[in-house]
Amino acid sequence: MLRLSEIKLPLDHPEEDLRTAILKRLGVAAEQLLNFSVFKRSHDARKKSAIALIYSVDVEVKDEAAVLKRLKASNGPGHVGPTPDMAYRFVTRAPESLKQRPVIIGMGPCGFMAALTLAQMGFKPIVLERGKEVRERTQDTWGLWRKSTLNTESNVQFGEGGAGTFSDGKLYSQIKDPRHLSRKVLTEFVKAGAPEEILYVSKPHIGTFRLVGMVEKIRAEIESLGGEIRFKTRVEDVIIEDGKVRGLEVRKLDTDEHEFIEANHVVLAVGHSARDTFEMLHKRGVYIEAKPFSIGFRIEHPQSIIDTCRFGKFAGHPLLGAADYKHVHHASNGRSVYSFCMCPGGTVVAATSEEGRVVTNGMSQYSRNERNANAGFVVGITPQDYPGDALAGIAFQRHWESRAFELGGRNYNAPGQLVGDFLAGRPSTALGEVIPSYKPGVTLGDLSTALPEYAITAMREALPALEKQIQGYSMHDAVLTGVETRTSSPIRIKRGDDYQSLNTRGLFPAGEGASYAGGILSAAIDGIEVAEAVAMSMVATKA
Incomplete structure (x- = not known):
């Protein structure tokens, strides 16, 4: 098959126009085109008066070699080439004489894709998840x-x-993917009930409700292949001898029973908020270092403002959906202020995991039809901002999360302020056009002490500057809700080329918690790669 890219058609083109455009690009008669399928569909909204759809298609034609040779010689628009082989192939299979089972800590995207891949190779993994089943x-x-x-x-x-x-269930990433592992992830998600469109739309997403059912089906597949998932089971300690993992001490949270699990291949896929696990690993001497992350607020606008700004008269078009945005401002104090985890037609949610602290995040359903758009409005920081040991970033996060709890009223309400008041330096006392979506609720006031002064200064400079990109961005009634502190892990658990910890053999740091991913898709891809490394190591060492 051949892949053609950059086929551009009007937003409301008739279905037959795509076939016609393919024939024109190929320069062949209709009977020579045997079949075609859409590989990717995106839109170009740079001209709001003439928004276009951009297609990449895979085509099957008669005498493919001759057609390809002619197209390459013509040097025409777009790119044409053989459709790449994106099929996933397992790197090995589990030997029948396997002595131990690999253990995975965490059942997030990284953990469940690692478990699924290992199970498909016959390794029958054990997954330990401190939380509960998804429902x-x-x-x-x-x-x-x-x-x-x-x-x-x-x-x-x-x-x-x-x-x-x-979350918004975003399934796209900017990571390099030469092996097309994202295709395996998306294919597995579709098999588990995700909509087939995630295979071809440019910025696929699922939404929370659909993710719930999908995760359950992936769990069932892992179990059907001999894997085991233990919920409400927290890892209390990692037993390390002579620089090698020997096993795990775990506690069953519902019965308070303790158990030792012998294991010499452990995937650490705990996410960015497993602070007690990070502290335990640091105490055990596993190599960890502090890393940059970002802090800020959630900002909410009417979704209609974002739609109109991005799509003009085409706002609300079903093929475009709710509009998103992405921006960055480099402030005069040296800080970068940028949008993070933008959720079109979504809600701001309470995301704390510790008592006496407030954390915000964003979420959307598949429909993205809520009244507000929200995004993280965050400022980049580095370990120089929170000097100390490798875990100093955690203490920094906790400080500002506790401050948000105080400002919100000590009842898990989040502190909030209207953008106009934030810019003017006065407390907010009443809401305007934008009704904040955060639950349990928002306590209006003054956010100037909710974050470090350098962050507040940078954000106050950024808001009017970003108005030039999105008209209405700094509108008086837009709402800021604090605080957003868990944009990424504040630590990095470094690993070598074999995916194992630099100083602890048999420990495979993975996903967002170890700072090797930043989102559902990249975490799932990392889970596959780590699973492959575990499988190869177990075969090589006859574990």
Whole structure:
């Protein structure tokens, strides 16, 4: 087959126009085109009056070699070449004489894709998840949102599906993917119930409700292949001897029973909020270093403003959906202010996992039809901003999360302020056009002490500057809600080329918690790569 790219058609083109455009690009008669399928569809909204759809298609034609030779010689528009082989091939199979089973800590995107890949290769992994099954976990999460009741082991951060379950469900990434592992991830997601469009739209997403069912089906597949998932099981300690992992001390949270699990291949896929696990690993001498991350607020606007700014008269078009945005401002004090985890037509959610702290995040359903758009409005920081040991970033996060809890009223309400008041340096006392979506609720006031002064200064400079990119961005009634502190892990658990910890053999740091991913798709891809490394190591060492 051949892949043609950059086929540009009007937004509302008739279905037959795509076939016609393919024939024209190929320069062949209709009977020579045997078949075609859309590989990718995106849109070009740079001219709001003439938004276009951009296609990449895979085509099957008669006498493919001759057609390809002619097209390459013509040097015409777009790119043409053989359709790449994107099929996934397992790197090995588990030997029948396998002595131990690999253990995976965490059932987020990285953990469940590592488990699925290992199970498909016959390794029968054991997955340890401190949280609950996804539907039970959803009820606990609603307990915080609706009743201000926090379960520290079952919440937005901990439980089956990981933090990505309560997010926009974005399934795109800017990482390099020469092996097309993203295709395996998306294919597995479709098999588990995700909409088939995630295979071809340019910025696919699923949304929380669909993610719940999908995660359950992936769990069932892992178990059908001999894997085992133990929920409400927290890893209390890692046993390390002579620089090698020998096993795990775990506690069953519902019975308080303790157990030792012998293991010499352990995947650490705990997410960016497993602070007690990071502290335990640091105490055990596993190499960890501090890393940059970002802090800020959530900012909410009417979704209609973003749609109109991006799409003009085509705002609301079903093929375009709710508009998103991405921007950055380099402030005069040297800080970068940027949008993070933008959720079109979504809500701001309570995302704390520790008592006495407030953390915000964003979430959307598949429909993205809520009234507001929200995004992280964050400022980059480095370890120089929080000097100390490798875990100093965690203490820094906790300080500002505790401050947000105080400003919100000590009841898990989040502190908030209207953008106009934030810019003017006065407390907010009443809402305007934008009704904040955060639950349990928002306590209006003054956010100037909710973050370090350098962050507040940079954000106050950025808001009017970004107005030039998105008209209405600095509107008086837009709402800031604090605080967003868990944009990424504040640590990095470094690993070598074999995916093992630099100083602890048999420990495979993975995903967002170890700072090798930043989102559902990249975490899932990392899970596959780590699973392959585990499988090859177990075969080589006859573990």
